[in-house]
Amino acid sequence: MKICVLGTRGFPFIQGGVEKHCESLYTDFSSEYHFIVFRRKPYVNSSISYPNITFVDLPSTKLKGFETVFHSFLATCYSVFYHPNIVHIHNIGPALFSPILRLFGLKIVLTFHSPNYEHKKWGRGPKLLLKWSEKIALKMSDAIIFVNRFQMEKYNSIIRNKSYYIPNGIPEIIPATKFDYIESLGLETGKYILSVGRITPEKGFDCLLKAFARLDDSNYHLVIAGGVETESAYYNMLKSILPVGKVIFTGYVFGEELNQLYAHARLFILSSYNEGFPLVLLEAMSYSLDVLVSDIPATHLVDLTADDYFETGNDEELAWKISVKLGKEQKRKYQLEKYNWNSVIEQTVYVYESIEKVSH
Known part of the structure; x- marks a missing residue:
């Protein structure tokens, strides 16, 4: 199965929650899944490669607001060219051009990380654009993965019926011995x-x-x-x-x-x-x-x-x-077993396979 990934600046070693999510997720998939990950050139700082991932580094700018729109348009057009089984879009802003993907018959998975229009850094115009992108993203997607179940529960039954709650995982911790x-x-x-x-x-x-x-x-x-x-x-x-x-x-x-x-x-x-x-x-x-x-x-x-x-x-x-x-010294013991990247991968595979069965 070939999957195009857009909506991330890229990885490895690129700052951001979505970037860390994608790095943890895609690098451990089995070899039967091949990912084409579109990165933004100004952020790329590593030549590390992975056997099941092809990086396509597209020109970009670091101008706030314009950066995501420009990169998303280019990545959407490139996705049409690669004609994958699925296009996996991370977050609502990068899904602005998803109608183009549907026009060419491509299947879309959206991972809804957060409602970006609630962030303080955006002015009135960008917030309106993000809300419009959200409507497009939810309508165009064949399946939606929510990392936050409270966010998923806000939407009507039409959206929830094609949605999955898959929380983030925790990277393997190697205890620090150095100071x-x-x-x-x-x-x-x-x-x-x-x-x-x-x-x-x-x-x-x-x-x-x-x-x-x-x-x-x-x-x-x-x-x-x-x-x-x-x-x-x-x-x-x-x-x-x-x-x-x-x-x-x-x-x-x-x-x-x-x-x-x-x-x-x-x-x-x-x-x-x-x-x-x-x-x-x-x-x-x-x-x-x-x-x-x-x-x-x-x-x-x-x-x-x-x-x-x-x-x-x-x-x-x-x-x-x-x-x-x-005032009170304490180390904590938390129940974190369910936050496991292997489980996240298995659940994501289920979403991919479900879409493929429907398409056939």
Whole structure:
């Protein structure tokens, strides 16, 4: 079976939840499935190859808003050329041109990661376009995979009848035995709070920094592991909230460096205003970290206690709950068996095969 994949900037080692999802998913499929993954040239930084994946690197721009539209159009046209069994589109924005695929008789699977029009970074025009893309995506798709069951339940029976809830998985964790990276940042084991994600307004890092500024305890550092792409003004605002040295922005990290950050942290915080299904939260839980998360639907997809939540955007409450968490040393044991990438692959195969049976 040949499957074209669009809607991701690409992988490996490219920042983003969708990118990490695609890297974890497609690289472990059996050889009977071949994927043609369209990447965006400005983001490609690795020559690593995989036996069942062909990368097609298309020209792109990093202009916010235009980037996705331009790449999606090119990838849609290329998909027609390759004439695959299925086109797998990730998220609603890249599905804007899916009527072209249907015009040429191609089958479409949509993975709905999040309602992007709820993100703060978009203005009125882009939000309207994303809502229009959502309508097109839901109508044109032969099958829809939701990573968030609460999102799936919002839609009518027509949409739900062709939908599947398949949550994200957790990458295999290799326990960190080294300390060199955190020491290079001036950090000590158990003496820093960690948050991971791209530097964008919907991640709520401004709330987190304001909360941290309220803390009396000066023994802890705050570490934000994530890169800056188009939100340089937001990033500069974040840097002005705390004195230099109290907060450490690492930039985008992966592999052993990210492994060390998770393994030696005291507390993990997810301060987001919007999420589809936060992979970074699953990762933190897999390291048995104590967690604090904003009270949004996506964070209720996992089993946490009431003490693990704070009111979204409320830096005063977040500061108080951080103090409480830091006051009691604890490693956590979470039930994470169902968040398994092998299971995600098996369920995705079922979706693919179901569409193929219908087409024949």
